[in-house]
Amino acid sequence: MGSRSLKSAFVGGLTGGLLNRSRTRGLTVQALSDLNFTIQKGDRVALLGHNGAGKSTLLRLLADVYAPSQGRIRRNGHIAPLINKSFWVDTDLSGRHAARAQYLLSRNTIDGFDQFLDQLVEFTELADFIHLPIRTYSDGMKTRLQFGLLTAFRHEALALDEGIGAGDQWFLSRARQRLSEFLGQVGTLILASHSVELLTQFCNRGLVLNHGRVVFDGPLHEALTHYSKGVTAS
Numbered sequence: 001m002g003s004r005s006l007k008s009a010f011v012g013g014l015t016g017g018l019l020n021r022s023r024t025r026g027l028t029v030q031a032l033s034d035l036n037f038t039i040q041k042g043d044r045v046a047l048l049g050h051n052g053a054g055k056s057t058l059l060r061l062l063a064d065v066y067a068p069s070q071g072r073i074r075r076n077g078h079i080a081p082l083i084n085k086s087f088w089v090d091t092d093l094s095g096r097h098a099a100r101a102q103y104l105l106s107r108n109t110i111d112g113f114d115q116f117l118d119q120l121v122e123f124t125e126l127a128d129f130i131h132l133p134i135r136t137y138s139d140g141m142k143t144r145l146q147f148g149l150l151t152a153f154r155h156e157a158l159a160l161d162e163g164i165g166a167g168d169q170w171f172l173s174r175a176r177q178r179l180s181e182f183l184g185q186v187g188t189l190i191l192a193s194h195s196v197e198l199l200t201q202f203c204n205r206g207l208v209l210n211h212g213r214v215v216f217d218g219p220l221h222e223a224l225t226h227y228s229k230g231v232t233a234s
């Protein structure tokens with residue numbers, strides 16, 4: 001197999017987005033393309049797709065963490081992100097300062113913050129680490145703080161990456177229950193997950209992504225069938 005055909009095999013791989021090679025830009029990945037869909041208020045959408053299909057990137061676009069390089073996204077209202085590693089603007093801030101900023105943003109007042117902070121520290125079990133800069137936290141500690149903060153407030157719409165906290169004992173024992181209660185109250189939900197159990201519990205519509213394109217959009221059970229057939233075929 002020559003280098004050219006090796007490259008073609010690479011481009012046609014089973015994971016990741018579409019790879020392009022150009023003289024000027026080298027090898028680049030196109031995470032998403034040709035997307036055209038509407039999410040209505042109250043929809044509960046599951047994002048399904050292979051590793052690297054574009055689920056997290058799409059969540060980031062919907063929650064305004066990334067801007068699209070082409071095309072437009074029209075939103076009515078804010079979609080809160082609960083996405084791994086995209087939350088912290090300034091990791092020099094302490095957990096307490098980050099909590100204060102989030103509290104002010106959501107409540108428009110600082111009244112009641114001390115009590116809120118006590119509850120947050122109790123839930124996250126961060127103890128005195130709450131006073132240290134976030135850059136000194138482990139990934140698990142950051143997840144606790146992010147999760148504790150976001151689920152403390154009501155959100156009309158939420159973009160959630162379920163990979164968050166995966167495999168973390170604290171998350172499994174303390175956060176799962178809170179996540180369930182929280183998701184039950186969210187109006188509009190876009191949830192990326194590989195867990196059929198979680199998707200079935202909270203979603204009624206499924207978008208299946210394949211190499212950055214939507215290949216199915218419809219009722220969740222049909223989306224799951226479509227996706228599992230694709231996985232079996234590949």
Ligand SMILES: Nc1ncnc2c1ncn2[C@@H]1O[C@H](COP(=O)(O)OP(=O)(O)OP(=O)(O)O)[C@@H](O)[C@H]1O
Pocket residue numbers: 015016017018029030031049050051052053054055056057058163
């Ligand atoms: N910051 C980045 N820089 C460059 N490429 C990226 C970046 N983030 C993601 N990608 C690429 O974009 C594509 C889509 O990635 P994305 O994380 O959205 O997939 P995913 O469906 O969420 O995957 P998984 O199920 O493995 O979490 C992949 O090919 C990935 O390599």
